Amino acid sequence: MPKIGVLAIQGDFLEHGKMLDAISIDWSEVRLPDQLEGLDGLIIPGGESTTIVQLMDIYGFRDAIKRRSSEGMAVWGTCAGMIVIARKLLDRRPEPLGLMNIEVSRNAFGRQVDSFETDIQVSSIEGDPIHAIFIRAPVVTNVGPEVEIIAEVEDGKPVAVKQGKLMATSFHPELTDDTRLHELFCRLSSS
């Protein structure tokens, strides 16, 4: 069984914890870089990416996460977490970690439709579509050749991507009671 950490410096980390509890996964809150040691996977939650990156840099997370990722720790960014792990943003702030070869645009669904819900098919997940909740969500605007697009919204915008042991979703699976994406990430973490 994988050991999963949830970055707990800002955002909806407790909701991710509840999902992991629901599938009986051993997880811990990560508040300092040395708590990354021994983890098989790290979830970076939704929240406010500028605040998350600012606090990450104050606590010294940037190099520690990159190092643990290069050692094989899986990383999943949801919403703001997707922005945090991107290689490049179309926005001036924040300075992303550059873990995953994706280009991302923040708040990409426009002001009027800041938040919406829809059902999407995720290619690695069997059964019914996933109910996806988008809250001032980012979108992937470009991907490197090694990146697999596993879900897109109707107009073809990618909203879930995978690259080796890295995963990013624009939406918030932790706000539903569907644990299939958390199960997918746990499988990736123990692979």
Ligand code: GLN
């Ligand atoms: N709009 C937020 C940002 O740019 C992300 C929103 C979210 O995580 N729900 O950081």
